Amino acid sequence: MSRLQRWYADFRANMQNAHKVLGMNRRNLNYIYPSNERKYFEYANNKLLTKSVLTADGLRVPETYLTISFFYELGELEEKLHQHSSFVIKPASGSGGNGIIVVSDFGEEGWVSVSGKPLALADIKKHIADIIFGVYSFGLHDTAIIEERILQHPFISILSPQGLADIRVITYKGHNVKAMLRIATIASDGRANLHQGGVGVAIDLVEGRTYAAQMSGENITSHPDTGASLLDVQLPEWEQLMALSEEASRVIPLGYLGIDIALSESGPVILEVNARPGIEIQNISGEGLRAGLQKIDHRMGS
Amino acid sequence: MLKGLLVPKSIYKLTLFVLILTTFLLMSYKLFILDYELADLIPTVGYDVEVNMQVSGHGDSMSLYTYLPVSTAHQTISDERNAPDVFTTQITVDGLNRLVSWKAPSVSGSHIVRYSYFVQAEHVVYDIDRNISISDNLPDYLQVYLGEDEGIQVNDPLIEQTITELFGNTVPDTYEALYTIHHYLQDEFQNRNFSGYTDALTALKLKEASCNGKSRLFVALARKLGLPARLVGGLILNQGSKKTSHQWVEVYVRGHWIPFDTINNYFAEIPKNYLRLYYDDKVLFKHTTNINFQYMFHITKKLVPRKEMGEAMYASPLNAYNLYKIFESIGISQNLLKIILMIPIGALVIVIFRNVIGLETFGTFLPALIASAARDTGLMWGLIGFMGIILLSALIRKFLDYLQLLHSPKMAIMLTVVVIAMLLTTTIAVQTSYLALAHISLFPIAILAITAERFAIIQEEIGFRKAMRISFFTMIVIAAAYAVMSSLFMQSLFIAFPELLFFLIVLNLWLGKWVGMRLSEFIRFRKLIFKGRA
Numbered sequence: 136m137s138r139l140q141r142w143y144a145d146f147r148a149n150m151q152n153a154h155k156v157l158g159m160n161r162r163n164l165n166y167i168y169p170s171n172e173r174k175y176f177e178y179a180n181n182k183l184l185t186k187s188v189l190t191a192d193g194l195r196v197p198e199t200y201l202t203i204s205f206f207y208e209l210g211e212l213e214e215k216l217h218q219h220s221s222f223v224i225k226p227a228s229g230s231g232g233n234g235i236i237v238v239s240d241f242g243e244e245g246w247v248s249v250s251g252k253p254l255a256l257a258d259i260k261k262h263i264a265d266i267i268f269g270v271y272s273f274g275l276h277d278t279a280i281i282e283e284r285i286l287q288h289p290f291i292s293i294l295s296p297q298g299l300a301d302i303r304v305i306t307y308k309g310h311n312v313k314a315m316l317r318i319a320t321i322a323s324d325g326r327a328n329l330h331q332g333g334v335g336v337a338i339d340l341v342e343g344r345t346y347a348a349q350m351s352g353e354n355i356t357s358h359p360d361t362g363a364s365l366l367d368v369q370l371p372e373w374e375q376l377m378a379l380s381e382e383a384s385r386v387i388p389l390g391y392l393g394i395d396i397a398l399s400e401s402g403p404v405i406l407e408v409n410a411r412p413g414i415e416i417q418n419i420s421g422e423g424l425r426a427g428l429q430k431i432d433h434r435m436g437s
Numbered sequence: 438m439l440k441g442l443l444v445p446k447s448i449y450k451l452t453l454f455v456l457i458l459t460t461f462l463l464m465s466y467k468l469f470i471l472d473y474e475l476a477d478l479i480p481t482v483g484y485d486v487e488v489n490m491q492v493s494g495h496g497d498s499m500s501l502y503t504y505l506p507v508s509t510a511h512q513t514i515s516d517e518r519n520a521p522d523v524f525t526t527q528i529t530v531d532g533l534n535r536l537v538s539w540k541a542p543s544v545s546g547s548h549i550v551r552y553s554y555f556v557q558a559e560h561v562v563y564d565i566d567r568n569i570s571i572s573d574n575l576p577d578y579l580q581v582y583l584g585e586d587e588g589i590q591v592n593d594p595l596i597e598q599t600i601t602e603l604f605g606n607t608v609p610d611t612y613e614a615l616y617t618i619h620h621y622l623q624d625e626f627q628n629r630n631f632s633g634y635t636d637a638l639t640a641l642k643l644k645e646a647s648c649n650g651k652s653r654l655f656v657a658l659a660r661k662l663g664l665p666a667r668l669v670g671g672l673i674l675n676q677g678s679k680k681t682s683h684q685w686v687e688v689y690v691r692g693h694w695i696p697f698d699t700i701n702n703y704f705a706e707i708p709k710n711y712l713r714l715y716y717d718d719k720v721l722f723k724h725t726t727n728i729n730f731q732y733m734f735h736i737t738k739k740l741v742p743r744k745e746m747g748e749a750m751y752a753s754p755l756n757a758y759n760l761y762k763i764f765e766s767i768g769i770s771q772n773l774l775k776i777i778l779m780i781p782i783g784a785l786v787i788v789i790f791r792n793v794i795g796l797e798t799f800g801t802f803l804p805a806l807i808a809s810a811a812r813d814t815g816l817m818w819g820l821i822g823f824m825g826i827i828l829l830s831a832l833i834r835k836f837l838d839y840l841q842l843l844h845s846p847k848m849a850i851m852l853t854v855v856v857i858a859m860l861l862t863t864t865i866a867v868q869t870s871y872l873a874l875a876h877i878s879l880f881p882i883a884i885l886a887i888t889a890e891r892f893a894i895i896q897e898e899i900g901f902r903k904a905m906r907i908s909f910f911t912m913i914v915i916a917a918a919y920a921v922m923s924s925l926f927m928q929s930l931f932i933a934f935p936e937l938l939f940f941l942i943v944l945n946l947w948l949g950k951w952v953g954m955r956l957s958e959f960i961r962f963r964k965l966i967f968k969g970r971a
Contacts, residue, residue, distance in 0.1 A: 145969045152966045153954055160792055161952035261841060268844045330899055423965060 155423030157414055166428065170308065170390025171410050178387045179410035182227045182280060185387070192386045194379060195404045197223065198283040204267065204276075209260050216259075216281070217241075223285075224262060226271040227278040230409075232328055234271030236262055237284060237299075249298065250325055285406070288398040290371050293363060294318055294336075298325030301395045302338070302376060302403075305412055305424065306384035308391075308435060311377055312427040314338045315419045316345065316370070321360050334358065335419035336365050343373025349419050376403040383408065453946055456939045463936040473933060484674040485737040486712065487553035490722070493729040494544035499524075501550060501730070502723040504670070504715035505535040511707055512558040515770050520551040520867075534715045544728075555772070556674065556712050557741060563695045563705040569611040571663045572691075579689060582665035586718060588636035589653050591660045595638060600661050611664065611690055615697065615705070618658045622651050622699035632681065648684045648700045653718070655686045655699060665689035668718045669696070674710040676738045682714070682721050740925050761932070776809050778931045779922040781941050783808050786918045788948055795955030796910040799827075799888045804911055806881045808918035813876035816919050820912050822862065822877045823885075827908060829858055830889030831896060838893075852886040 157166075177184055186196045200222055201215050216222070220241050226234040236259075237249040246254040265271070266279040291300050298319030305312040315335050319325045322332030329335050334355065337347040348355050348365040357364050370376075380394045383405055393412025396403045417423050467473040490501055505528065508514045519526055524539035539550050575583075585591040603617050627645035635650025637657040646654065652668050659666035666688045673683050685698040685707075696707040714721065724730045764774055783805030790796045790804075798804055811819025833854045837847045859877055866874035896904035921927060931937055959966060 148969050149966050152968060153959065153962075156954065156958070156962045156965055158952070158954040158958045159795070160955065164950065164952050264843060270844045417965060418962060421965065423962075 152423075155425050156417055157424040157428070159414065161425075162414055166307070166391040167411060171392075172388070175388045176410050179389055179392070179408045180228055180230075182225065182229075182407055183278060185405075185408055188386055189383055189405055192382070194383055194386065195402065197285055197404060197406070199280060200283065201281040202227070202278050203263055203281070204278040206264065206267065209263060212260065212263070213256055216246075221284040222281050223283070224259070224266070225280050225282070226266040227280050228272035228275070229266075229277075230272075232326055234262075234266055239284065285397045285399045285404055288371060288400055291398045293361075294358065294365065294368070295327070296361060297321055297323070298327060299397055301327050301397050301406055302370075303412070303416065304377075304380040304394045304396065305416060306380055306392045306394055307428050307431050309381060309385045310431050311340055311381055311384075312431065313416055313420055313422075313424060314340055314377075314380075315416050318358070318365075320350070320358075322350075329415055329419075334365065335415070337420040338370065340377070343370045343376075344368065345370070347419065347421055352418070370398070372398060372402055379403045379405065449946070449950070453943055456943045456946075460936050460939045460943075464934055467934065481557070481741060482709070483555060483557040483739050483741040484710070484712070485553065485555055485739055486672070486674065487551055487735040489733045489735060490539075490550045491547065491729075491731045491733075492544070492550070492724070493547040495727075496543050496545045497727065498540070498542050498725070499544040499728055500538055500540040500725050502536060502538050503552075503721055503732075504719065505537050505552070506554065506556065506671075506712055506714050507533075507535050509713065510559075511561050511711075512556055512713060514554050514556060516553075516555040516772055518551075518553045520549075522548045522550050524548075524550060532717070534717075534719070555739075558674075558709045558712065560709040561696075561707050563693065565612045565615065565690060565695065565705055567610065567612050569691060571608070571611050571614065573663060575665065575689075579665045582667050582689060583660050583663065585660075588634070588718060589657045589660070590636065590638050591657050593638055593657075595641060596657050596661050599641060600658065603658075609662070614659070614662050614664060615688060615690075615695075618655060618662075619697055619699055619704050621658075622655055623702050626651060626699070628700055648698075651699050652684045652686045655697060659686075659688050667694075667716055669713055669716055670719060670721060671714045672712045672734060672736075674712050674736050674738075676736060678733050678735050680733055683711070685711075687716075775928050775932065776812060778935065778938075779928060780805055780809055781938055782927060782931070783918040783922045785941055785944060786921050787914055788945060790914045790917065792948060792951065793953075793955060795957030796914060797907050798911040798914050799891055799907055800884055803881070803884050803888055804914040805918050805922070806884060807915050808922050810876070810880045811915070811919050812923060814874055816916060818874045818877070819919070820915060822874065822880065823912065823915065824908065825862075826855055826858055826880070826885050827889050827892050830855055830886060831893045831904075834890065834893040848886065848890060851889055852883060855882050855886045855889070 171179075178188060179185060183199070183202065186199060189196050200219055203209065203212070221237075221239050224236045224238070229235070236254070238246045238254060238259075239249040240247045242253075244253050245256070246259065248254050263279045266277050269275045269277050271277070285299060287295070287299055294300060294316070295318040300316060300318045302314055302316050304314045315337055317327035317329060318334040318336060319327045320332055320334055323334075324331065327333045332351060334348055334350045336345045338345055345366055345368045350359060356366050376396055376398065380396060383394055384392050387408055389408070389410050391410075391412070393409035395406045395409065397406050398404075414424065488503065490503075492499065492501065501524070505517075506512060506514050521539055523544060524541045526537065526539055528535060528537045530536075537552065583591075590596060603621060604614070609617065625644065626640070629645050629647045629650075631647045633647075635646045635653070637650070637653040640646035640650035640654045649668075656666040656668060666686060668684055669687050670682060670684050672679075683698075683700075685696060685700075685703070687694040687696050689695075695705045696711075697704060698707075698711075701708075722730070722732055761774060784802055787798070787802060787804055791798065791801075807819060807823050814822060830851050834847070834851060837850060842850070859880065859882065862877050863875045866877070892904050892908065895907060
């Protein structure tokens with residue numbers, strides 16, 4: 136083979152590789168728009184609605200302690216919060232994990248956030264006011280949710296001691312397509328967010344074993360903070376988790392979803408669902424999404 | 438499912454077909470029936486003229502007067518702007534002229550009055566029929582153009598003697614008379630570069646003069662022969678700054694005032710860089726005494742789309758130029774119209790950058806709006822202004838965050854800060870004569886405030902580098918949109934064929950169905966793609 140021929144063969148192969156990757160344009164046009172009707176976006180965007188639909192079907196979500204939509208409700212806040220020693224405050228319509236505060240303890244000085252920062256009642260009220268005002272939801276009026284803080288499965292805590300890890304499952308037409316584990320690090324400030332220095336770990340969908348990991352676009356094999364190996368780890372309760380995400384994707388009337396699940400001490404819990412899941416999971420798993428999606432379309436005969 | 442997909446698909450195709458056909462038909466109609474010339478799409482030269490008058494007074498009342506040009510067959514005046522400083526402006530019609538006055542009851546200190554306009558003029562050559570005899574049957578209103586005026590001593594014996602020298606005892610016809618006078622002054626008189634006043638007789642005696650002396654002598658000789666003639670004052674438009682105005686002559690021949698300039702040898706001809714400011718023997722600037730007065734003309738050459746194209750064509754409602762006259766009649770200039778017409782093109786550029794190339798930008802159409810505002814500031818100042826405002830507002834936001842304010846009042850403060858920053862920039866720019874930068878106040882203020890907020894949020898949540906990266910991409914897209922939007926060819930094309938907007942919709946419809954990988958995604962997923970054969 137001449138050099139030119141070899142170059143051309145490589146070029147052809149690369150183009151075929153590119154064809155397996157799901158780009159933004161195709162994700163939007165071929166998957167999100169046809170499968171996710173806009174009128175049903177609320178089921179993903181409004182976490183209260185998501186929770187109520189899932190709970191109605193007996194699927195596990197963090198227990199809601201309290202919701203606050205109006206300022207006058209802030210008056211009784213202190214009293215109601217004191218019934219719980221730990222809780223999470225989040226905007227009902229927030230995205231990307233913004234506006235979430237995790238309160239882990241009530242000590243002598245008052246409440247303490249999960250990162251050890253003391254939180255005065257005024258701080259909490261200000262944060263809730265911000266949420267209501269729409270700071271985390273494009274300036275639209277919003278509701279603050281105060282809910283159960285999920286305590287992580289001890290096995291996951293070893294992998295993600297810096298914060299709550301979650302498992303992102305991409306589902307299409309009621310089937311699981313791909314999954315990854317997102318781990319919080321010191322660099323990501325305790326948040327399991329890939330854009331902010333969290334670690335993404337590829338999981339084999341059938342076995343529930345990890346096989347690759349990435350941080351900020353670089354392949355890694357062990358946790359950057361603890362050194363714990365991230366590869367070839369068998370995740371616990373994988374079957375229940377897969378069943379839960381499939382069940383959830385059938386209950387929510389959106390065909391193409393990213394379902395975020397945490398593994399608690401007592402099994403998997405659905406944290407939230409996303410109607411526009413990102414495409415970075417392909418880099419984490421080292422494999423494009425298109426083959427999996429096409430297989431489901433093929434099986435369903437459309 | 439199948440049914441659901443098929444129907445929109447055929448409607449999609451039908452829409453494409455109808456839009457393409459409409460564009461094609463309208464363009465063909467114009468090209469073949471209305472005789473649009475594609476050559477007319479090549480831009481022509483126009484001039485931005487700014488009169489800059491600097492005065493200083495000591496508390497007394499003050500008035501300034503000058504003449505403003507009028508649109509004629511030769512010249513088109515548009516986009517007039519007045520920056521009167523402390524003065525009150527009044528524009529009056531003074532015979533054939535447009536006289537502007539700036540008055541103030543009490544002026545102290547130094548002030549600058551600016552008046553600017555855009556000139557697009559034509560080179561006009563008149564063809565004077567031979568053998569037209571000099572008419573002695575002229576309407577009454579022309580009689581004033583035959584008599585003696587101050588400095589134009591028609592009845593002086595010396596003028597009569599010159600006529601005899603030039604023509605003997607024969608009575609010349611109109612053409613011969615004008616030709617002879619023109620070449621007498623052009624060939625036998627020295628041009629003097631002297632800005633003072635010269636009357637007709639002095640010029641004749643010295644056999645040398647500047648433009649005003651030669652013109653007065655021309656008028657005197659023409660009038661002596663019975664040809665109505667008048668002086669014209671104006672400006673020769675060349676890129677740069679100048680104080681010197683120019684005078685030339687017009688002679689009435691069978692219903693037309695024909696121009697002559699014996700300094701630069703234009704016989705029955707006026708070039709496209711001659712701007713007519715006033716008729717008759719006037720002084721261009723007048724002002725109250727005891728003040729310090731200085732003036733300067735700043736002239737900037739600009740390429741612009743041809744305006745006159747199609748004006749003489751059918752009064753078809755499909756003739757784009759008739760359409761623009763409607764806009765002009767309510768004060769929307771062609772310049773503004775161009776800006777509006779170019780915004781969809783800017784939007785297309787942005788769509789390509791976002792969906793095909795995959796650059797993340799602030800706001801979907803912010804870059805197009807900044808690019809169209811940058812028409813007035815220039816690209817460099819546009820970009821600097823954009824970045825300056827974003828960084829300043831992001832800084833202010835940091836401070837407001839520190840104060841812990843609620844969201845909406847915080848945004849209102851940022852908006853206010855953007856407005857203040859723009860006002861300050863404009864004021865400073867005017868003071869320091871960076872006039873281009875002064876137009877920064879054309880920036881879309883609210884969108885900038887929102888952009889600054891987005892910048893701050895991204896900077897906070899993902900980091901300063903990411904926010905700067907998006908800003909950098911935004912600037913690239915602004916520059917690209919600017920390049921396309923300020924292309925004169927594009928402007929001319931869309932002014933002549935606004936139906937191309939339908940074609941832009943077609944392109945967007947096509948891009949709206951394009952599922953290919955964005956260029957940036959080849960980089961993002963390079964590990965998945967550029968691994969060669971598995």
